[in-house]
Amino acid sequence: MLVIGAGPAGLAAARALRARDIPYDHVERHGVGGIWDIDAPGSPMYEAAHFISSKTTSGFEGFPMPDEFPDYPNHRQVLHFLRSFADAYDLTDRIETGVTVTDVAKEPTGRWLVTTADGRRRRYSAVVCCTGAQWFPSMPELPGEFTGTFVHSNTYRNADDLRGQRVLVIGGGNSACDIAVDAARTADRVVISMRRGYWFIPKHVLGRPSDVFAAGGPHLPMRVQQFLFGRALTLLHGKPSRWGLQDPDHKLFETHPVLNSNLFLALQHGDVEPRPGIRSVQGRTVTFTDGRSAEVDTIIAATGYRHRVPYAQRYFGDEQHPDLYLTAFSREHEGLYGIGFTETNSGAYKHFDAFAQMIASHLEDKRSNPQRYAEFQQFLRTDRPDLSGGIRFDASPRHQGYVDADALSAYRAKVGRKFGWRLQTGTRRAPGAARATDRVLTGTAS
Structure with a gap:
């Protein structure tokens, strides 16, 4: 399978897959860190930027932000945190940087044909799109x-x-x-x-x-x-x-x-x-x-961004409100997942991490529990929970598909219990230990 993007969502997905020994490729067009790398072409980061959620409620499962960070870390501290996370779980050397995905196409067999800017084509059973929601500006017209x-x-x-x-x-x-x-x-x-x-x-x-x-x-x-x-x-x-x-x-x-x-x-x-x-x-x-x-x-x-997935938009639907079950699973296209395209009213990283765990658990079921895998595939097509948490969200374009964090977390946990999914983060490398250099290539060249 393939993970596209090495920002916080992509790193969470990679850790969850690696913890379950699910072979995967991981590609990133720039470097590890996503939008938090101010030097990455197209990054929306600015020098005065700080995290909006606090360090206490952010971070990943088993890997919190350091105590020495201020309550609201600046962008360079967040980038350092993300890269430390990637190193700690031996994710860094498995990421192929400088690779831009230009197209993801579903084949009649159900596999996904992925084309990159350098002309390579690979086939995958599943694709996790983690390329973020803040790369395509929403520009107003002046009167x-x-x-x-x-x-x-x-x-x-x-x-x-x-x-x-x-x-x-x-x-x-x-x-x-x-x-x-x-x-x-x-x-x-x-x-x-x-x-x-x-x-x-x-x-x-x-x-x-x-x-x-x-x-x-x-x-x-x-x-x-x-x-x-x-x-x-x-x-x-x-x-x-x-x-x-x-x-x-x-x-x-x-x-x-x-x-x-x-x-x-x-x-x-x-x-x-x-x-x-x-x-x-x-x-x-x-x-x-x-x-x-x-x-x-x-x-x-400063008028926001469009949640665009240009290499696979035809499968995600509306760019402002992708039709993803629980904001992560494609309802209509088996094997297509997205993390980080839907907004909520809390810190994002813990949600990225939780969805990465769900996706990896579901993919593990495909290998070890096909019946449960099939049951969830059927379940997500019809289950449409209310994730508003009792809030009547604004009708503006930005709030299409907006969800309440508490409602999302509670329902996500309910689904996890229903299908018997478990948290697996894998082994964290000891500080100072050598990084792994192995890399798994599962895509089949076309």
């Missing part, structure tokens, strides 16, 4: 003609690039808030434009990371959580309109969480100016829906 520089946030690297400029950041997500605050260090002027209001969650509550604080509290019905935490945020910060932003038009947790402790400070200090949506653009003049205007040299669109 008019802008004569300055208009770029997506995936090209942003550091504030030095904006020194002395007048900058407009479009968006209300984590990257938009980060970049606006970072740009204010060097730019002459920074404006952030949000079409709607959002809930902003501080990174620490009572001195503890917000996700750690939330996990340690009592389990309450979702509507009670929304009310209590929403009131607490309002008491802590005041309404966003107090600082010139729009107030949320939805309940807490109904959109992707924005964890940021610095934007409100930047607004309070006047370092960042808030504006609503854009009405028109003419030359370098941007007019907003409240009638105010700003002269701008550079517009940065």
